[in-house]
Amino acid sequence: MSKPTAKGQAHLVRLLIAAGKATPSPPVGPALGARGVKSMDFCKEFNARTAHIEPGVPVPTKITVQSDRTFTFVTRTPPTTWLLKRTAGLEKGPARPGHEIMGTISLKHVYEIAKIKAADEHLKHLKLESIASTVIGTARTLGLQVVP
Helix, strand or coil, X not given: CCCCCCCCCCEEEEEEEECCCCCCCCCHHHHHHCCCXXXXXXXXXXXXXXXXCCCCCEEEEEXXXXXXXXXXXXXXXXXXXXXXXXXXXXXXXXXXXXXXXXXXXXXXXXXXXXXXXXXXHXXXXXXXXXXXXXXXXXXXXXXEEEEC
């Protein structure tokens, strides 16, 4: 449950929603309904805004709900783990992260993922090399070996 807030203070809701597939059912409906927002309005707007993305791609979304029950939302790029698993053709990660090698991925793929992630607002100030190094670290955790 959310903590009680002072009057006039906005609520922040973070959800991971499949692109173009937002429905008023869980997790969207309960998260927004508890804050007095009509979930159908959000779903229509979200599906329209993510129409250009391949359906089913998970999209991290930050929803700000104002005290007058209006909302704004920001979408980000898919999670790095999802991009890496899709590139390597993995269904799920290893049972022991960092200890098992599940597959390989090329440095070219790492930089392609870094370019996608560089579009996020919170990563715009970082160099592409810095983003690529975090992608490599995530790949190692997933059990992917990075080859040149």
